[in-house]
Amino acid sequence: MLNYISKVLYVMDEKKTSLFLLIFTFLLTSVLEAVGIGLVGPFILLVTEPERIFSNFWLNWAYKQIGINSISQFISLLGLIIIVIFCVKAYLYYLSQASIYKFSFTQKGKLCARLLHAYLTAPYIFHLNRNSAVIIKNIATETEKFCQDCIIPLLRLTASLTVVFILVLLLAKANLVLVVGLFGILLLAFFLYYRAKEKIVRWGREGSEANAAMIQIINHGLGGLKETHIIGCQQYFEAQISKEAQRYATAASLFHTFQSLPRITVEAILITFLISFVAVSINFFEENTQNITAVLGVFAVASIRLIPSFSDVLRSVGQLQNNSYILDKLYLDLKEIDEEIKIGNRLDVAPDSIKSGLFSKELKLQPITFVDQVVLDKVTYRYPNVTENAINDISLTINKGQSIAFIGKSGAGKTTLVDVILGLLIPGSGDIQVDGVSIYNEVRSWQNLLGYIPQSIFLMDDTVEKNIAFGVPDNLIDSSKLNKAIKAAQLADVVDQLPDGIKTRVGERGIRLSGGQRQRIGIARALYHEREILVLDEATAALDNETESLVTEAIKSLAGTKTLIIIAHRLSTVEHCDQVYVLEKGRVVKSGSFQEVVLEKSLEI
16 A cells, blocks of 8 residues: 555655645544544433533533533533534535545646656657557546546545544444454455455456547547548447447446445444344343443444445545556656656667766756757667667768758668657767767757658648647747748748638648648748758658649758758659768668769669
């Protein structure tokens, strides 16, 4: 349980003051409840035997101090005090429950923001092994379950255990033998419930995995909507989601049915035990009926709280076990991301020159500026758990304003090399320097110089304006920079033809635009953010010849004013480049001008 609590606290990443205040409220509520219930027995005895007032030191002292001459009025006053105690306790209990829910659901928003921040800032290598459906589910769904089924049960467990502990102490004072026997039977019930731990955990894992699978199936079915319609495979996705829905329903129904057992079991055990105790006491021990009545009065009132509290303990333990799978997922993801950020993509083989920059939090450097050239010096990279290098001992120089191209067959290492240049992957050896300064002294500053235009541009379901000024709040969008970027990307004619100009919504993933228009929005995006180096990764590969020529013209117009790094399969895309590098098995096997590399010797890509 301590390990469970430590994981919850790590995932919450919350200041502990509010937790301590909650626990203090639980304790105060439980003490008041115990005091109130503890006074019930003596009150019953006083009603049946008023003369006991004079035999009890404290009652006799109070009776004399108050100055009431009527014993019945004094007993009524004691009754009023008990009522006040119970009312105060009820109010504090209400406040504690309200605090539990407010605290827990506040964590939902905080945890969503923390997870999103963690996933967005996680090293690129982290996302290579993650499915986006799982990440979306973690942020949107699992945070809700964490709050409802981990934090709330844990706090309720704390509150209920406090109540049970205080009440057990009270009942022990009333009749120790009765409490020992009762406690032994309740422990037996708890033990039998605990034995089902593995089944409860398995039901939680099954439900969580089924939910993740359903989100993934929805992504697949709707993500390829055209293909789904044309092929006519709707029933395939429907059958898949029905299967997972049934899997979830089975796991959830088994768990929630099992959760109804604690209260039923505890009630049956308490009633059976109390009646048996009375029968045995009267027939075998010849206990005084009035004493038994007083003890039973205390037990009866205590049971009103003891039954739901002990039931809450069992139910909360069940919920915590059932959702331990969710807690582990969130905990391990946050822990892994934190560790990867600390150790720089988890590459222990990174050279010392890189490590010193990546790991130094105290190092305060000036932003990297690009005036002359970028130098790749014997750069090597290997993906985790792979035996061969993806790129091997690559050295080259990129001058400011130059256009260079990487060409080669699929699997030659072009995209990996570009990912290293972008600072997404940290090389195992070698270095990248800008005007003699390693980019690993300040990777973020280096990335501020870069604009990235992939084969498939990501577009939000928003306006052209918002997609070009990607990530910029509405009130900070610079219209002059926007118009300049649109013209430079040769997008002005397209914008003029749109029904609402730059305010036209592009649809989900830019579905209302052509491929060429989407690519030019990607170019305009890089230009709006005033990036000095543009990296184009197969930016025209998915376009037809006519559209490609339009995008290529837009790219050519940037030559000389921007430094261009281009990956391409089509040779026509790179014929204007100053330098062409041919990659094969992670190495540069040939370099030179387009004429030297391509025209003088036929090159198959």
